[in-house]
Amino acid sequence: MWARELAVSAPGKVILHGEHAVVLGKVALAVALDLRTFLRLRPGAEGRLSVCLPGVGVRRSWDTPGLRALRGRIAGKSKSPSVEQLDALREFAGIAAGASAPESLATLAFLYMCLAISAKYGDVPSVDIVVWSELPTGAGLGSSAAYAVCLAAALLMVCGAISCPLQEGESTARWTEEELTLINSWAFQGERVIHGNPSGVDNAVGTWGGALRYQAGKITPLKRVPTLRILLTNTKVPRSTKVLVAGVKEKILKFPAIMNPVLDSIDAISQECQSVLEAMPANPSPEHYPVLEEFFDINQHHLNVLGVGHPSLDRLCQVTASHSLHSKLTGAGGGGCGITLLPPDTSPLAVEAAKQDLCACGFECWETKIGAPGVTLHCCSSLSAQVLHALARS
Amino acid sequence: MWARELAVSAPGKVILHGEHAVVLGKVALAVALDLRTFLRLRPGAEGRLSVCLPGVGVRRSWDTPGLRALRGRIAGKSKSPSVEQLDALREFAGIAAGASAPESLATLAFLYMCLAISAKYGDVPSVDIVVWSELPTGAGLGSSAAYAVCLAAALLMVCGAISCPLQEGESTARWTEEELTLINSWAFQGERVIHGNPSGVDNAVGTWGGALRYQAGKITPLKRVPTLRILLTNTKVPRSTKVLVAGVKEKILKFPAIMNPVLDSIDAISQECQSVLEAMPANPSPEHYPVLEEFFDINQHHLNVLGVGHPSLDRLCQVTASHSLHSKLTGAGGGGCGITLLPPDTSPLAVEAAKQDLCACGFECWETKIGAPGVTLHCCSSLSAQVLHALARS
Numbered sequence: 001m002w003a004r005e006l007a008v009s010a011p012g013k014v015i016l017h018g019e020h021a022v023v024l025g026k027v028a029l030a031v032a033l034d035l036r037t038f039l040r041l042r043p044g045a046e047g048r049l050s051v052c053l054p055g056v057g058v059r060r061s062w063d064t065p066g067l068r069a070l071r072g073r074i075a076g077k078s079k080s081p082s083v084e085q086l087d088a089l090r091e092f093a094g095i096a097a098g099a100s101a102p103e104s105l106a107t108l109a110f111l112y113m114c115l116a117i118s119a120k121y122g123d124v125p126s127v128d129i130v131v132w133s134e135l136p137t138g139a140g141l142g143s144s145a146a147y148a149v150c151l152a153a154a155l156l157m158v159c160g161a162i163s164c165p166l167q168e169g170e171s172t173a174r175w176t177e178e179e180l181t182l183i184n185s186w187a188f189q190g191e192r193v194i195h196g197n198p199s200g201v202d203n204a205v206g207t208w209g210g211a212l213r214y215q216a217g218k219i220t221p222l223k224r225v226p227t228l229r230i231l232l233t234n235t236k237v238p239r240s241t242k243v244l245v246a247g248v249k250e251k252i253l254k255f256p257a258i259m260n261p262v263l264d265s266i267d268a269i270s271q272e273c274q275s276v277l278e279a280m281p282a283n284p285s286p287e288h289y290p291v292l293e294e295f296f297d298i299n300q301h302h303l304n305v306l307g308v309g310h311p312s313l314d315r316l317c318q319v320t321a322s323h324s325l326h327s328k329l330t331g332a333g334g335g336g337c338g339i340t341l342l343p344p345d346t347s348p349l350a351v352e353a354a355k356q357d358l359c360a361c362g363f364e365c366w367e368t369k370i371g372a373p374g375v376t377l378h379c380c381s382s383l384s385a386q387v388l389h390a391l392a393r394s
Numbered sequence: 395m396w397a398r399e400l401a402v403s404a405p406g407k408v409i410l411h412g413e414h415a416v417v418l419g420k421v422a423l424a425v426a427l428d429l430r431t432f433l434r435l436r437p438g439a440e441g442r443l444s445v446c447l448p449g450v451g452v453r454r455s456w457d458t459p460g461l462r463a464l465r466g467r468i469a470g471k472s473k474s475p476s477v478e479q480l481d482a483l484r485e486f487a488g489i490a491a492g493a494s495a496p497e498s499l500a501t502l503a504f505l506y507m508c509l510a511i512s513a514k515y516g517d518v519p520s521v522d523i524v525v526w527s528e529l530p531t532g533a534g535l536g537s538s539a540a541y542a543v544c545l546a547a548a549l550l551m552v553c554g555a556i557s558c559p560l561q562e563g564e565s566t567a568r569w570t571e572e573e574l575t576l577i578n579s580w581a582f583q584g585e586r587v588i589h590g591n592p593s594g595v596d597n598a599v600g601t602w603g604g605a606l607r608y609q610a611g612k613i614t615p616l617k618r619v620p621t622l623r624i625l626l627t628n629t630k631v632p633r634s635t636k637v638l639v640a641g642v643k644e645k646i647l648k649f650p651a652i653m654n655p656v657l658d659s660i661d662a663i664s665q666e667c668q669s670v671l672e673a674m675p676a677n678p679s680p681e682h683y684p685v686l687e688e689f690f691d692i693n694q695h696h697l698n699v700l701g702v703g704h705p706s707l708d709r710l711c712q713v714t715a716s717h718s719l720h721s722k723l724t725g726a727g728g729g730g731c732g733i734t735l736l737p738p739d740t741s742p743l744a745v746e747a748a749k750q751d752l753c754a755c756g757f758e759c760w761e762t763k764i765g766a767p768g769v770t771l772h773c774c775s776s777l778s779a780q781v782l783h784a785l786a787r788s
Contacts, residue, residue, distance in 0.1 A: 257662035261662070271651070298699050
């Protein structure tokens with residue numbers, strides 16, 4: 001029986017370069033965002049499994065014998081969630097068919113991962129799980145993947161499939177490469193429950209952290225990645241990724257000779273950026289930044305050419321440019337989020353002024369980092385007061 | 395002896411697409427701008443040749459026998475101005491060696507063309523010439539070429555090398571294709587006096603009007619060109635074409651894989667735009683415009699990627715976008731001029747509001763047309779009161 005109180009965290013992700021072009025076979029760079037999802041794992045009452053997701057208003061608790069029986073009924077050979085399995089889980093949890101609200105999908109993914117992992121590696125555990133995230137949901141920042149990575153790590157650890165690497169007196173620890181591969185593969189199954197057909201990039205970033213290159217289904221972690229300070233700004237303008245992707249495709253079909261070279265240029269930006277990042281020291285000094293800023297500016301123009309810009313993103317770029325900072329949209333565009341590089345010589349006053357100006361536009365703004373570590377095990381007492389408070393409110 | 399009072403006009407030019415890329419072998423489209431240079435030709439006092447250029451403060455008059463003697467001294471076989479010929483003309487006119495002020499270059503070009511054309515086709519004429527332009531000088535709008543085209547046409551006509559095609563009772567007339575070729579070749583010599591090593595595009599646009607394609611030294615007039623209404627806006631931000639061209643070259647050498655595809659895309663825009671223009675009716679209706687607007691937007695982004703944008707040009711684009719109008723820089727960039735398409739369904743109020751907002755930015759703004767006719771002969775009484783007034787003030 002699980003006896004320790006521990007926490008697991010996983011980072012969000014942003015696309016540094018290559019959004020949209022990646023759909024058409026070009027290289028994209030995804031980087032771990034140091035806005036993290038935290039999972040607190042506690043021994044539960046014997047025979048009870050509880051999950052609490054304060055961010056989406058979920059608080060559920062089940063008898064482990066009931067879960068065990070359900071698991072027996074839906075046991076399958078495949079590691080991937082089947083339609084029948086998910087239907088049975090929905091029925092069990094009282095989730096309507098086709099429900100796509102975050103609370104429904106998060107509950108479904110939790111149940112699926114819990115039953116599938118425990119079926120393969122151990123018994124249904126009697127634990128209390130709370131998950132809280134610094135990441136906004138539905139903003140293209142990989143919040144569902146960070147959730148799935150945390151769940152996979154915690155459940156695999158509780159079931160004994162991976163070790164508990166945290167030694168007495170340590171505040172954080174990470175798993176071995178082999179264990180991370182297992183965490184990632186299960187997180188991917190959780191992502192499948194939530195998204196249907198995910199690329200696997202988000203859970204890979206959540207697991208390994210740092211940065212990775214993605215092209216035509218192939219995911220390759222970068223050898224070395226510096227930690228770079230950024231502002232992450234959410235314009236809060238809602239958008240449909242599907243509509244934006246279709247718009248890009250249409251534009252390429254309409255003007256192939258004009259648009260295909262733009263995709264080639266974006267591809268080259270991703271590749272050049274990879275080289276620059278791998279050549280940068282872990283703590284880069286100011287002179288390493290101008291090229292990264294130039295890539296931001298060029299790609300932001302290219303994304304506008306692809307038709308995925310938005311007046312709110314233009315505004316974001318203008319506001320940060322007025323503080324000599326360089327920004328680009330990240331992800332689907334058409335609103336959503338933008339990232340702004342903060343070179344080490346940026347004065348704290350300039351950062352504060354930029355943040356205030358962005359907030360004055362009605363945007364939400366975080367000062368954070370990219371190239372953050374992947375899934376991490378924490379001693380609870382080492383977590384920040386803010387995180388502890390958020391987890392304790394549940 | 396010349397006995398009629400007539401006027402000749404020639405249009406300015408703007409680059410529609412392909413600025414900068416053309417230097418690197420890509421296609422550019424140059425179009426005739428309906429801001430024109432006007433030359434009034436009158437019989438002069440016997441034995442006197444006078445020229446008056448109110449725009450640059452030139453008012454000169456010479457004895458024709460003196461000019462004839464000078465002509466004899468500097469006669470050469472080549473059609474191109476030689477260093478020795480220009481030195482002799484400078485000495486005659488009291489222009490310092492290396493003087494590059496517009497008044498010096500305009501006087502020098504006038505003397506060169508007058509003596510070279512009269513030497514080949516007739517006698518030094520006794521005429522009064524006044525030249526006035528709607529075009530600002532030094533703004534990349536081909537004002538020197540329009541001047542050279544008007545001079546070439548007037549002097550060739552006075553010397554009998556080309557006909558005087560204006561019939562009694564007609565208000566305007568144009569020359570034959572063969573005569574236009576001769577006008578263009580002499581205008582090019584005038585441009586050489588002023589610019590040293592011009593591309594020949596500006597004088598070709600001034601001569602033939604409409605639009606032409608330019609690539610790797612080859613100039614091809616477009617088969618058919620509609621007349622399109624535009625706003626031409628001068629940001630009045632001074633810039634050095636030489637510095638901007640060098641900057642583009644440097645950026646391409648620094649990031650060839652990123653920048654070369656951008657040049658390819660610009661090339662494709664010029665070619666697609668040529669096809670669209672040639673397929674448009676002479677008086678296009680609103681539905682013909684969205685593609686041209688899209689090309690403006692894409693190319694403006696590309697020009698920013700090449701590094702030839704400027705905050706004043708961003709402002710110009712924003713201001714016109716706020717009136718649902720699409721703009722791009724034209725020419726060297728880094729300030730200078732921008733053009734804004736005015737589809738036929740643009741309300742006069744919107745045009746007026748856009749002009750006012752542009753003027754409020756400190757810009758100068760003209761409502762004019764592109765695809766204008768080339769060099770034209772006018773009966774003076776058919777000219778507008780404004781033009782007549784400007785010519786008469788001299």
